Amino acid sequence: QVQLVESGGGSVQAGVSLTLSCVASEYSYQTTCMGWFRETPVKGREWVGNIDSEGGPVLTPTVEGRFSISRDKVTQALYLRLNNVKSEDAATYRCAARPFRCPRPFTDYHVSYWGKGALVNVSS
Numbered sequence: 001q002v003q004l005v006e007s008g009g010g011s012v013q014a015g016v017s018l019t020l021s022c023v024a025s026e027y028s029y030q031t032t033c034m035g036w037f038r039e040t041p042v043k044g045r046e047w048v049g050n051i052d053s054e055g056g057p058v059l060t061p062t063v064e065g066r067f068s069i070s071r072d073k074v075t076q077a078l079y080l081r082l083n084n085v086k087s088e089d090a091a092t093y094r095c096a097a098r099p100f101r102c103p104r105p106f107t108d109y110h111v112s113y114w115g116k117g118a119l120v121n122v123s124s
Contacts, residue, residue: 001113002024002025002026002030002031002097002112002113003024003025003113004022004023004024004025004095004096004097004113004114004115005022005023005024005095005115005116006020006021006022006093006094006095006115006116006117006118007020007021007022007023007118008020008021008118009092009093009117009118009119009120010119010120010121011121011122011123012085012120012121012122012123013085013122013123013124014085014086014087014122014123014124015084015085016084016085017081017082017083017084017085018081018082018085018120019079019080019081019082020036020079020080020082020093020118020120021077021078021079022034022036022077022078022079022080022095022115023075023077023078024076024077024078024097024113027053027075027076029099029100030097030098030099030112030113031053031076031097031098031099031113032052032053032098032099032100032101032102033050033051033052033053033097033098033099033100033101033102033103033106033110034050034051034053034071034078034095034096034097035047035048035049035050035051035069035078035095035096035097035102035106035111036048036049036050036069036078036080036093036094036095036096037093037094037096037108037111038089038091038092038093038094039091039092039094039117040090040091040092043091045108046060046062046091047060047105047106047107047108048060048063048067048069048080048093049063049067049069049080050069050096050102050106051069051070051071051078051102052101052102053071053076055071056102057069057070058102058104058106063082063089066082066083066084066086067080067081067082067083068080068081068083069081078095080093082120085120085122086122087122087124089120089122090120090121090122091119091120092117092118092119092120093117093118093119093120094114094115094116094117094118095114095115096108096111096113096114096115097111097112097113098110098111098112098113099112
């Protein structure tokens, strides 16, 4: 069972930048595909982006141009950089992983492992 642990959440003001990190208990074919989803009580769960172990980042159009998703080539840790944070970005951001390459679209149906989440609060 792969464990995913997020970090980097917190309370920030609108307009600043923030980086979320996700570390897995193992990096193997089980974590070939990793990604981020975010959850709010109102909107529910929303896919944010994903990336394979060999690259190929994909982001939802809603955040393209402001967010970036990446993986460290050595450690394979997953990152989500949030630039110019807006109030609508406030959510619990959850790391997700699955064996083999990321499908398109990557939905929660495809996720094998979930992190508990990192809460991002945004104040204006």
